[in-house]
Amino acid sequence: MSSQDYDCIVIGAGVQGSFTAYNLAKNNKKTLLLEQFVLPHSRGSSHGQTRIIRKAYDEDYYTHMMEECYQLWSQLEKEANVKLYRRTGLLVMGPEQGDYQVFKSTLERNKVPIVILPREEFSQHIPHVNLSQGNAALVDTTAGMLCADRTLKTVQGQFQKLGGVIKDGQKVIDITPGSVVTVTTVSGVYRAKRLVITAGPWANILLSHTGLQLPLQVIKINVCYWSEKIPGSYNVQHRFPCFIQLESEEAKHHIYGLPSNEYPGLMKICYHTGPETDPDERDRQTDRGDIDILQRYITRCFPGLVPIPAVVESCMYTVTPDNHFVLDHHPTHSNIVIGAGFSGHGFKFGPIVGKLLCELSQGEVPSYDLSPFRIRRFQAHSKSAL
Numbered sequence: 477m478s479s480q481d482y483d484c485i486v487i488g489a490g491v492q493g494s495f496t497a498y499n500l501a502k503n504n505k506k507t508l509l510l511e512q513f514v515l516p517h518s519r520g521s522s523h524g525q526t527r528i529i530r531k532a533y534d535e536d537y538y539t540h541m542m543e544e545c546y547q548l549w550s551q552l553e554k555e556a557n558v559k560l561y562r563r564t565g566l567l568v569m570g571p572e573q574g575d576y577q578v579f580k581s582t583l584e585r586n587k588v589p590i591v592i593l594p595r596e597e598f599s600q601h602i603p604h605v606n607l608s609q610g611n612a613a614l615v616d617t618t619a620g621m622l623c624a625d626r627t628l629k630t631v632q633g634q635f636q637k638l639g640g641v642i643k644d645g646q647k648v649i650d651i652t653p654g655s656v657v658t659v660t661t662v663s664g665v666y667r668a669k670r671l672v673i674t675a676g677p678w679a680n681i682l683l684s685h686t687g688l689q690l691p692l693q694v695i696k697i698n699v700c701y702w703s704e705k706i707p708g709s710y711n712v713q714h715r716f717p718c719f720i721q722l723e724s725e726e727a728k729h730h731i732y733g734l735p736s737n738e739y740p741g742l743m744k745i746c747y748h749t750g751p752e753t754d755p756d757e758r759d760r761q762t763d764r765g766d767i768d769i770l771q772r773y774i775t776r777c778f779p780g781l782v783p784i785p786a787v788v789e790s791c792m793y794t795v796t797p798d799n800h801f802v803l804d805h806h807p808t809h810s811n812i813v814i815g816a817g818f819s820g821h822g823f824k825f826g827p828i829v830g831k832l833l834c835e836l837s838q839g840e841v842p843s844y845d846l847s848p849f850r851i852r853r854f855q856a857h858s859k860s861a862l
């Protein structure tokens with residue numbers, strides 16, 4: 477095996493590619509992780525200080541995967557001696573008869589510890605928030621925040637300690653499928669028996685070299701931070717939780733937030749959709765319709781915040797038509813595995829996605845039923861070239 481030959485190449489060092497490479501190295505596979513930008517970077521979907529981790533989901537299969545995933549997060553923390561998870565709880569608010577009931581049933585069915593907050597007791601538990609008319613509320617008490625940038629640094633570091641090789645600043649410009657896959661970057665040519673593509677918003681650009689297109693939409697998210705009128709009122713140290721406001725008449729998509737933490741006195745609150753963008757032209761996309769929706773919501777429900785964003789950063793989602801991930805083999809090249817379309821909720825699953833993509837690439841039976849994540853569910857869709 478020459479120095480350019482690997483058991484497996486992983487393209488894309490975001491959260492999913494980094495955890496996949498780490499799992500491959502743990503399984504004694506000679507692994508190369510390729511990244512187009514110099515690391516660390518803030519041009520994809522995995523950067524920033526924080527992400528929400530939760531078991532509160534509509535579907536049982538996500539809640540089931542999160543059971544093991546919490547353990548994997550904790551194992552990584554112990555192995556690397558770093559703190560990545562902070563328990564805050566997740567406040568779920570939503571119209572009583574809508575998605576809220578589905579979240580509640582999933583949590584109850586799976587025996588996730590929750591606290592129901594009756595309307596008359598709400599403000600005693602959650603001061604500084606107005607519960608919308610007709611909304612109900614509960615807290616997923618096991619939920620919390622993950623340190624995102626620290627996670628990438630940690631998992632990439634552990635991968636390298638296991639002998640894994642990271643080459644950053646190496647944009648992949650060609651892929652030649654075959655029993656040995658050839659991957660060409662701007663400055664090298666590498667070969668491997670197996671390839672994993674975890675390219676986030678650039679997935680379809682890379683997949684075009686393999687004759688496949690998936691129905692993925694890339695959207696820009698304005699990551700907004702809002703100033704506390706009274707310092708500390710929404711602070712993590714004062715036990716303010718993360719929250720999700722489920723979709724309602726006035727906001728057609730979720731609104732979610734994390735307590736003030738990374739920027740003193742600023743709480744992060746975002747809208748769970750945004751305008752479509754080309755990933756290489758993200759900063760040219762200046763639509764701020766989402767911010768208007770957030771301003772109205774904050775004025776009404778978070779009266780302790782100044783309803784003008786103090787900081788706006790950018791991030792991207794890569795969204796599938798059903799908002800479920802793609803975790804599958806390439807339909808015509810079985811030694812190519814794809815992890816894509818994490819639809820704005822994939823970070824918390826990083827450790828389990830890494831384990832599953834590693835299993836798929838090694839031809840093993842995956843630890844979970846992956847039928848919700850198969851490519852063939854898009855067969856009827858116009859953008860899939862299967």
Ligand SMILES: Cc1cc2nc3c(=O)[nH]c(=O)nc-3n(C[C@H](O)[C@H](O)[C@H](O)COP(=O)(O)OP(=O)(O)OC[C@H]3O[C@@H](n4cnc5c(N)ncnc54)[C@H](O)[C@@H]3O)c2cc1C
Nearest residue numbers: 488490492512520521522528648676678791818822823824
């Ligand atoms: C604002 C925001 C808030 C979010 N909040 C949450 C949350 O609270 N909880 C949660 O669980 N999830 C959340 N998510 C979603 C989560 O962050 C994403 O699902 C996850 O980061 C996707 O990771 P990825 O590895 O697929 O993509 P990315 O992080 O984009 O990684 C893909 C990598 O591939 C590289 N690449 C692409 N093309 C090439 C090429 N040709 N050659 C080499 N490298 C290439 C890119 O540069 C990039 O580094 C949020 C996302 C955003 C944007």
Ligand SMILES: O=C(O)[C@@H]1CCCC=N1
Nearest residue numbers: 528720730732748820821
């Ligand atoms: O995945 C998450 O928890 C966040 C909050 C809800 C919307 C998307 N991302």
